[in-house]
Amino acid sequence: MNNHLSTQGLGFGTVVGIGTDIIECDRIGGMLQKHGDEFLQRVFTPREIAYCGDRKMSQLHYAGRWAAKEAILKVLGTGWAKGIQWTDVEIVNLASGAPSVVLANRALEIATGLGIREVQVSISHCKEYATAFAIGLR
Template sequence: MEMIAHGIDLVDCPRIEQMVQRHGERFLDRVFTASEQAYAEASRNTVEKLAGRFAAKEAILKLMGTGWRGKIAWTDIEIVNNAAGQPEVTLAGQVKEIAERLGIKHISVSITHTANFAIASAVALTRMQQH
């Protein structure tokens, strides 16, 4: 039996801006893939784009019920836009293994932001856990 899994996250954009200013490339490379960084840097709203991707990654882990633990790397989740401008999720490493165990084949995300906040929602079909 399948069920809908959902995760949502809200990020304070100035907090992401502070992290970038304080830690620079170290923070960016730890949290965002090269494609995600290029996408954000090509925009005049770089911080908001990064915050949106950050929120989406958090939302995805919430729908899986895992949080950031074990060998999960931020870059195990990549969110890039398709030709139509819709964000698409690619999983790797530990996150991909968890998704496979849960029977998740596809995750859809929606991201929006203002100058101050970014919010993301993630949904997926997953196998119902038997207790």
């Protein structure tokens, strides 16, 4: 009986980088109250704003996307330096509901330079916290 999983030949990529982040949902709620649309448009894309804005307790979803963006920049090894804008990293949802990463502009250039072909992300949140884990694959 085979009691192990082999990834050989299954097309799994080489891990280039990993990242994780956690944020208090109330922190994002405070930013939304204090800065409103200015904050939303600086940090989130129109698709992210539409998705989160349509959700009950939208601050949890905004916080999840914030954490995902932070985790992805850790994958790239840049933080918010090297000319990357918040909206260069976008989190959209697949038909299944799973989050998917779309990179643009400087974030895409850096990922391409690192040989990253795919970035996967997982997001979780509860009333108090949102967390995300991201992995970049070559």
